[in-house]
Amino acid sequence: MDYDSKERGYRITETNGVLGLYLSCLSCKRTVVMLWADVVKTWGVGTWTRDIARSLTCTACGERMGSIMAWSDNRPSSERSGGPPESGYPLIGPLVAQKRLV
Numbered sequence: 389m390d391y392d393s394k395e396r397g398y399r400i401t402e403t404n405g406v407l408g409l410y411l412s413c414l415s416c417k418r419t420v421v422m423l424w425a426d427v428v429k430t431w432g433v434g435t436w437t438r439d440i441a442r443s444l445t446c447t448a449c450g451e452r453m454g455s456i457m458a459w460s461d462n463r464p465s466s467e468r469s470g471g472p473p474e475s476g477y478p479l480i481g482p483l484v485a486q487k488r489l490v
């Protein structure tokens with residue numbers, strides 16, 4: 389879901405089986421992961437995913453070309469380590485700032 393998408397996406401719900409969101413910058417390609425609980429806390433239930441993408445500002449390059457993608461883990465629970473599916477990437481960190489919607 390990109391900031392300039394024609395679709396509104398879907399609305400944030402308390403739980404939807406998704407572990408979190410990948411937050412990416414379409415300009416410099418920085419990507420971070422945000423856990424779902426933090427997504428709900430930051431934007432709140434009922435927020436459209438496109439609005440989340442539009443609210444992002446990249447802390448690396450300053451562009452506002454956000455893109456988000458659901459982060460789900462389809463592996464058997466025995467193979468999960470609690471981290472992202474791809475080992476070590478992307479990093480969880482303050483690479484993309486979340487601007488609160490008003």
Ligand SMILES: [Zn+2]
Nearest residue numbers: 413416446449
């Ligand atoms: Zn950037």
